[in-house]
Amino acid sequence: MKRLTVFCGSSAGTDPIVYLQATLLGQTLAKNNIELVYGGAKVGLMGAVADGALSAGGKAIGVLPHFLRSKEIAHEHLTELILVDSMHERKTKMHELCDGVIALPGGFGTFEELFEMLTWAQLGLHQKPIGLLNCNGFYDPLVAMIQSMVDKGFLKQVNQDMLLVSNTIDDLLYKMKHYVAPTVGKWIKEENV
């Protein structure tokens, strides 16, 4: 893995452990010679992860839509800031640039980005690893919800397994590095119904 995209909150949240883990994730990527691709802002967890990577001598590439430039306050010290025209272009660019994605805690934007990567994966549109860093239990309710989707027949086990979950950065990176995407498609074949 040479480049990873990190999706995370444009807010800092209220849990200092989460903020620290965002910084630590940036630093760990740098130490492993993995370039960071992210949303390009200097605010919230986005700023923490970028500052972490840059402070450890790593590279941070931001992808920011023009219209968000002032709202999310562009980071001024990035290795590269790519300005795009729309949110769709931003996600496409972030996807194109990376070998995998990690979601940290965040709000609607983070969830939307994470779930789009998952839905693209279950359709077989990409084979990249998708990691969820469950910082201080933030994602426990989501992990339980996803298990409920499987139990109630809305999600296949093989698709649930596409989301790699861990409480620690090193374990998550290990899982991502060794991830092999399944060849099975989402759609049930007519003969199997």
Ligand code: AMP
């Ligand atoms: P949030 O998790 O809501 O703080 O947002 C995290 C990042 O996702 C921010 O850079 C938002 O601009 C971005 N974002 C918000 N909504 C969307 C969306 N519909 N599509 C893509 N990115 C979004």
